[in-house]
Amino acid sequence: MTIDLTQFHDAFFEESFEALDSMEAALLKLDIGAPEPELINTIFRVAHSIKGGSATFGFSDIASFTHSCETLLDELRSGGMQVSLEISDLLLKTVDVMRAMLRSTQSKQPINMQKVSDVQFDVEMMIAQKNNAPAKPAAAPVKAAPAAVPAPAAPAPAAAASPATATSASTAPPRWEISFRPYRELFARGNDPLRMMRELAELGELTVNVDLGALPGFAQLDAQSCYLAWKLELAGDVSEDAIKQVFEWAEGDCDLELRRVGVETAPAVAAEPVVVETEPAPSQAALADAILSGTAPAIEEPKSEPAAPVATAPTLTAVKDTKPDASIGAVGDSGSIRVSVEKIDELMNTVGELVITQAMLSQLGAALEGGNAEKLRAGLAQLERNTRELQESVMRVRMLPISFVFSRFPRMVRDIAQRLGKQIDLKLTGEQTELDKTVLEKIGDPLVHLVRNSIDHGIEMPDVRVAAGKDAVGTVHLDACHRGGNIAVEVSDDGGGLDKDRILAKARQRGLVGPNDILTDDQIHDLIFLPGFSTAEKTTDLSGRGVGMDVVRRNVKELGGKIELRSEQGKGSRFIITLPLTLAIVDGQSVAVGTETYIIPLISIVESMRLKETSISRLSGHNEVFSFRGDYLPIIRLHELFGVEPRARALHEGLVVIAEGDGRRVGLFVDDLLGQQQVVIKSLEVNYGHVEGVSGATILGDGSVALILDVTGIIHAASMRAAA
């Protein structure tokens, strides 16, 4: 009888990816010269178990490659070789190669063997060098693998120019055909194809063919729209992920098609087109993999493992609790199970319904009179407690420590710092802070951007730092902590800080700020979040094109969070992102307008007040403003916006909720404040459709539906009305 091994493939891949992550982390922690034996053991075990697994499943290429790594690691383990910077760099490359091989095998794509044999060659050279003679270490050539670690930075134009030159390939190496057709609004979204070409040219030899077909006549040309399209050819061993990463920020703003041609190892699959879907960004996909597999950190806190909900959901794979040497399951050391996200979402939804039903019952019970009413109320109170506990437990199942996102930074910072010739110490704190998986996935890319910015713009070159009396090694600090019902993630650096004068000068020059306007520090800092705003003297391949900060802010806002910036010239900058713990529940203030109830998210509320008639001014047309701490804020009458009959029309008879959105403050005029409560968010988009100014709905205790307001949308809708 034969067993169909393919059923175990998924588990093998998942475990291997996880194991590679821990191998990478261990490699980064490895002290040159005096490595901890336990770390080397961990690294060795990963290679060993991947080799074993891939041999079992007949992935002979992977088995052969990992065998070489294992041999090298064995030398390190036994003390036959010392850990050098060279070796740890090489081992990091092997992690990349193993990951790429596994990914290709998983997606049934051909493995890029050239890359594999290059690195394998280096590994074997390293071993041979030790065996031959310790006397001539200089003889070991360690070739750089260009795709894995980006090439050292050279002046942009010169570096970019040579690979972009069209040259005929000698022995038909694998290459990618890329069709890149941006949508008109690509520029407006802060993307520049030039940057993408530059990044592609760094990955391999790039041939560019531009399509001018859509270019209109000069008079019809809208200078801010993109009409150009490109057919590109990228030669060299470049992973699909690397290419997708280049186009990551343009997702949804272009049509992108990748096609791999001329791979000698698997001609059958050679010309299969790969159409890139716009939803999952590659890095997010990778992250999702890691998250789905819910590993070590979640396990370290046994109390956060609610037994009941997990037990009800069927398991996908049991992570074995094994002895260190036996399996890569050694990553985690207490029991855990894998559960698909849909099942948890389903559970979450059901619990949400239960909360609503319970609230309805409580309200009914409160009005009851008679013999058993008291008993009923006691029972209902108990039900309420249990429901709340259940809800919190389920919510915790979805929570993952932010270390899932943080873990990608050590490698990234190391690579970028090396490339820029800067010395950077990355400090991570609060990695165990937990937040909702959905939030976690979406915060990754903005954080990457902020960290890159900090390294590229914030931290100065070592000589500049020393001249300024600072330590030559710059510090980038990532911190996460809970603050009230929110989570605050902070990216700070001790670099040069923002140059306010330059930002202001640039804004004046671009006409964003009037020549005589005086701006507060906050207002000046706010300017960097405008699309396309950059003061960089020269653009680098990392940042400086003014692309990104607006995207970062948009991403954070989409999560219902906000981003603040504090900066002191010469001392450094701090970006503080405040996010809700979960997207399923929001802390809200319920307000009454006529007979309707609306929920305003607490995070957007500054304060609430009753207006005096004297503080209200009417402007031309229908616009009303009121003075608030020396500022004049516009009043938005919710009853007008939503077409509801209010109890009071005179402004001093109702209340004004001062809310903040998109960096602007407004006064929302309501009849009354009802109370603060946590509400379960029901998506309007899914159940009905998008409504401007409304981010979702919830069901209240009495069974009625209340809309959850989106302050940014309201400000937008109101200004449209005012303009009309």
Place this chain on the structure above:
Amino acid sequence: MNKRKQGAATRTTRRGRDAKTPGADTEHKTGSGAFAIAAECTVADAGSLKAGLAKLLDDSGVVTLDVSAVQRIDTAGLQVITTFVRERESHGRQVEWRGTAPALAAAAKLLGLSAFLKLPTPPGQAVETAS
């Protein structure tokens, strides 16, 4: 590094330019049928670049574009210049280049526009094979 030095050298040869900040990018007409492209040619400046070039679109003589001041250019900026050149050429009117700009040459090459624009090669850079 190299790039910045070159830019500075170019600027000092232009009247009054050296006194300005690197970001100063008002456009100057250098004479009839000639146009100096500003230092900044990014998406934010593309509108004014287009407006500046529009005046020369129907110029019956040879139009000379002076690119020596160009410091920063992106796809949007190059798109405006490309459209201008194409429109003029479609009416049999010539465009000539004056000066070189490494940033412009590199950007044009990466975007596959060098052959179309027939830009002069900045010193020290390899000639592109036509694609």
